[in-house]
Amino acid sequence: DAGITQSPRHKVTETGTPVTLRCHQTENHRYMYWYRQDPGHGLRLIHYSYGVKDTDKGEVSDGYSVSRSKTEDFLLTLESATSSQTSVYFCAISDSRNTIYFGEGSWLTVV
Amino acid sequence: GIQVEQSPPDLILQEGANSTLRCNFSDSVNNLQWFHQNPWGQLINLFYIPSGTKQNGRLSATTVATERYSLLYISSSQTTDSGVYFCAVERFRGSRLTFGEGTQLTVNP
Numbered sequence: 001d002a003g004i005t006q007s008p009r010h011k012v013t014e015t016g017t018p019v020t021l022r023c024h025q026t027e028n029h030r031y032m033y034w035y036r037q038d039p040g041h042g043l044r045l046i047h048y049s050y051g052v053k054d055t056d057k058g059e060v061s062d063g064y065s066v067s068r069s070k071t072e073d074f075l076l077t078l079e080s081a082t083s084s085q086t087s088v089y090f091c092a093i094s095d096s097r098n099t100i101y102f103g104e105g106s107w108l109t110v111v
Numbered sequence: 112g113i114q115v116e117q118s119p120p121d122l123i124l125q126e127g128a129n130s131t132l133r134c135n136f137s138d139s140v141n142n143l144q145w146f147h148q149n150p151w152g153q154l155i156n157l158f159y160i161p162s163g164t165k166q167n168g169r170l171s172a173t174t175v176a177t178e179r180y181s182l183l184y185i186s187s188s189q190t191t192d193s194g195v196y197f198c199a200v201e202r203f204r205g206s207r208l209t210f211g212e213g214t215q216l217t218v219n220p
Contacts, residue, residue, distance in 0.1 A: 043197065043210040058207065090154060098142055098201065100208060102154035 003027045004103035006091050012109045019078040021106050023091030025071075032074040033058075033092040033100075034066065043090070049074055081110045113138045113202050115211035123217045124188050132183040132214045134198030142201035142208070143174050145183050149194045157183070157196075188218045 003026035013019050023032060034046040035058075045058030047066040055066050063085060065077045078085055091103040114137035124130055134143070145157040158165050158172045160181065165172055169188075174181040185192055195213040 042212050043199075045207055048207065088152065097159060098204065099156060099159045100144060100146075100199070101156055102146075105152050105154075 004091060004093060004101060006089075006103040006106045008106060009104065010107045012111060013081050015082060015110055016080050019081050019108065019110075021076045021089055021091075021108070023074045023076070023103060025074075025093050027093060027095075028071060029093045029095055030071075031094040031098075032068065033094070034064075034074070034076045035090045035092060035102075036060065036087040037090060037105075038087050046076065046089075078108075081108075083110050086110045113140070113200060113209050115198060115200055115209055117196075117198055117211035117214050119214060120212065121215045121217075123219065126188060126190060126218055126220050128188050128218075129184070129186045130188060130216070132185070132196050132216075134181040134183070134200075134211055136179050136181075136198075136200045138179070138202060140176065140179075140200040141203050143176075143181055144199050144208070145172055145181070146197040146199065147192075147194055148197065148213070149191075154197075185216075188216075190218050190220055192216060193218045 005024045007022045033048040035043045037043050044060045049055045049068040067075045089106045092100050094100050116135045118133045143161045147155045160172045160174045162176045169186045171184045197213045199208040199210045201208050
């Protein structure tokens with residue numbers, strides 16, 4: 001158990017509404033990540049954080065923003081959800097060796 | 112960016128069989144990891160193996176960094192081994208992991 005909790009685990013929302021996914025860790029690790037997983041595209045990095053208030057973009061960051069006000073929490077926000085953002089979202093943390101541990105995933109459907 | 116290719120894309124086995132999954136990468140790496148995603152979607156880190164060989168129970172992995180490939184061996188497969196196996200690599204520290212497309216493994220009873 002890597003001590004990562006994602007919420008909500010499942011959500012259905014309407015196009016144009018804002019959505020926030022939360023990732024909480026109990027390991028006190030510096031690095032946290034948000035990935036999305038889609039058929040045919042594997043796992044793709046959205047944003048990552050290397051410390052409180054220190055974040056950077058990944059390869060598919062358009063339409064997403066993140067915030068990290070505490071070491072343990074990393075929030076992913078879809079400002080105005082679109083159907084193309086229907087996906088499974090995984091939070092991850094990495095230890096000092098950059099070994100990655102994933103949360104259980106958040107299934108998001110935008111209708 | 113670095114390219115990661117996994118083979119085979121799909122593999123079907125009978126329980127008790129052995130298998131080898133392969134991960135090829137296009138450039139030198141300082142980080143390579145294997146993950147298993149079970150049928151319920153949970154992603155588990157199996158190995159951190161930028162080079163050398165490691166074993167964990169029925170699973171073992173070998174990375175030959177100079178030849179840019181890694182192998183994951185599964186012996187005496189069980190139905191619980193079913194799922195998708197991902198390889199992920201990092202070119203250098205801080206460059207972020209790049210994932211392969213995965214190998215879908217089905218183990219039949």
